[in-house]
Structures are given as C-alpha cells and as structure tokens.
Amino acid sequence: MKKIISSGVAVAALLVAAPAFAADLQQPYPTKAPVIAPAPVFSWTGFYIGANAGYGWGSGEGQADVLGLNPDGFIGGGQIGYNIQLDNNIVLGVEADIQGSSLKDTAFGVEQKMDYFGTVRARVGYAFDHIMPYVTGGWAWGHNEVTNDLTGSSANGTLSGWTVGGGVEYAFTNNWTVKAEYLYMDLGEDYYDSIGADSGLTASVVRAGINYKF
Structure with missing residues (x-):
C-alpha cells in the first residue's frame, strides 16, 4: 500500500513539474545584440552646383580714381565646382562662377559700371565633419563700361585680374x-x-550661397 501511495505522489509531482519544464524548453537561448552599423562619415568629395547673392563695393583705378568713382551695388549669380577630401581632412577644390552686377558710380558727368563679372578659383579648406572653413584665390574678370555724359560717348571692355578671399561652408x-x-x-x-x-x-564682394552636391 505504501508503495502504491509513493508511486502516486511521484506521478503527481511529475505532472506538476512537466509544464514548467516544457516552458523552460521553449525559452530562447541567449543571443548577442544585433550589430548597429555606424553612421557614414560625411565627405566633401564630389561635384556641386549652386547659386549666390550678395553685395559689392569698389574703387576706380586710373582716371576713375582721379574722378573719385567708387562703384557699389548688389550681385547675384551661380557657381559650379569640384572638391576632393584627403585622408587628413584637407579639402582641395576648384570653382568657377559668373555674377550679374549693379556696381556703378557717377562723378563729374562720367559713369563707371560693371554689369557682370566672374572668377575661376582654387579652394583649400579643412573639414570639421560638416563644417569647412577655406581660403580661395585665382583669376577674375569683369565687363566694365565707362560713359561720358558730357560728350555723349560710351566705351566698354573686359577687365582681367586676380582675386583672393575666404569663407566657411556648412x-x-x-x-x-x-x-x-x-x-x-x-x-x-x-x-x-x-x-x-x-x-x-578694384572691388570687395560679400555673398551667401547654396550648393547641391552630387
């Protein structure tokens, strides 16, 4: 009789423990957390195209200086260029732009006006991730017109020289x-x-611009 009772108790214990054991078997084995790829580092390398607008002011040279002509006015235009970012974060580039201009001044019946100009420049910058300060310099040209209201005559031509400057891009x-x-x-x-x-x-130009990088 005792054996029967003992056997019954053992069977009951197994019946109680079986669901818990089955639940343990269904628990997933520990797995490693998924590896999250780091966000790609931004690079300035590539072609770009954009637009800009700003203000310019200058001083006449030669006879324009004698007459005290100091043209100023608004500018606006577009630019195209290419950058390559080196492993040390130095960014080398080249940029060309063309600008419409309202720079002009009049004195003693003589008007000097530059209605458009452009530049072709090298750029050297340093990339702080998404921020890049840079220096730039190269060739500059401009269409200059000189009108003499006293004689009713006008002459125009393309001036050619140089430019240097700097900026910051974000x-x-x-x-x-x-x-x-x-x-x-x-x-x-x-x-x-x-x-x-x-x-x-001679002229100074300050401008803001926006670019689309391919």
Missing part, C-alpha cells in the same frame, strides 16, 4: 550646403575712348 544634409564668402578683386585697367584715358576697378 553641409546641413549629405547633398545640400550653404556658405558665406568674401572676395577681393583687382581687375586691372584698360583704355576707354569715352574719357581718353585708362580706367579700372
């Missing part, structure tokens, strides 16, 4: 960047029949 997405820039331009001098003398222009 990438707010992987494709879109904004920049602020300063340029100093010395466009040299040329002879104008309208005043019978050489005339030229």
Whole structure:
C-alpha cells in the first residue's frame, strides 16, 4: 500500500513539474545584440552646383580714381565646382562662377559700371565633419563700361585680374550646403575712348550661397 501511495505522489509531482519544464524548453537561448552599423562619415568629395547673392563695393583705378568713382551695388549669380577630401581632412577644390552686377558710380558727368563679372578659383579648406572653413584665390574678370555724359560717348571692355578671399561652408544634409564668402578683386585697367584715358576697378564682394552636391 505504501508503495502504491509513493508511486502516486511521484506521478503527481511529475505532472506538476512537466509544464514548467516544457516552458523552460521553449525559452530562447541567449543571443548577442544585433550589430548597429555606424553612421557614414560625411565627405566633401564630389561635384556641386549652386547659386549666390550678395553685395559689392569698389574703387576706380586710373582716371576713375582721379574722378573719385567708387562703384557699389548688389550681385547675384551661380557657381559650379569640384572638391576632393584627403585622408587628413584637407579639402582641395576648384570653382568657377559668373555674377550679374549693379556696381556703378557717377562723378563729374562720367559713369563707371560693371554689369557682370566672374572668377575661376582654387579652394583649400579643412573639414570639421560638416563644417569647412577655406581660403580661395585665382583669376577674375569683369565687363566694365565707362560713359561720358558730357560728350555723349560710351566705351566698354573686359577687365582681367586676380582675386583672393575666404569663407566657411556648412553641409546641413549629405547633398545640400550653404556658405558665406568674401572676395577681393583687382581687375586691372584698360583704355576707354569715352574719357581718353585708362580706367579700372578694384572691388570687395560679400555673398551667401547654396550648393547641391552630387
């Protein structure tokens, strides 16, 4: 009789323990947490195209300087360029731009006006991730017109010189960047029949721009 009772108790214990044991078998084995790939590091390498707008002011050279002509006005245009970022975060690039301009001034019946200009420049910057300060310099040119209201004559020509400056650019997405820039331009001098003398222009430009990087 005792054996029967003992056997019954053992069977009951097994019946109680079986569901818990089955539940343990169903528990998943410990696994490693999934590896999360790090966010890609931004690179300035690539072609870009964009637009800009700003303000310019300058000083006449040659006869324009004698007359006290100091053209100023608004500018706006577009730019295209290419950057390559090196392993040490130095960024090398080249950029060309063309600008419409309202820079002009009048004195003693003579008007000097630059209605468009452009530059082709090298750029050297340093990438702090999405922020890049840079220096720039190269060739500059501008279409200059000198009008003599006293004689009713006008002459125009393309001045050619150099430019140097700097700025800072910020990438707010992987494709879109904004920049602020300063340029100093010395466009040299040329002879104008309208005043019978050489005339030229030096100018400073400040502008803000936006670029799309491919």
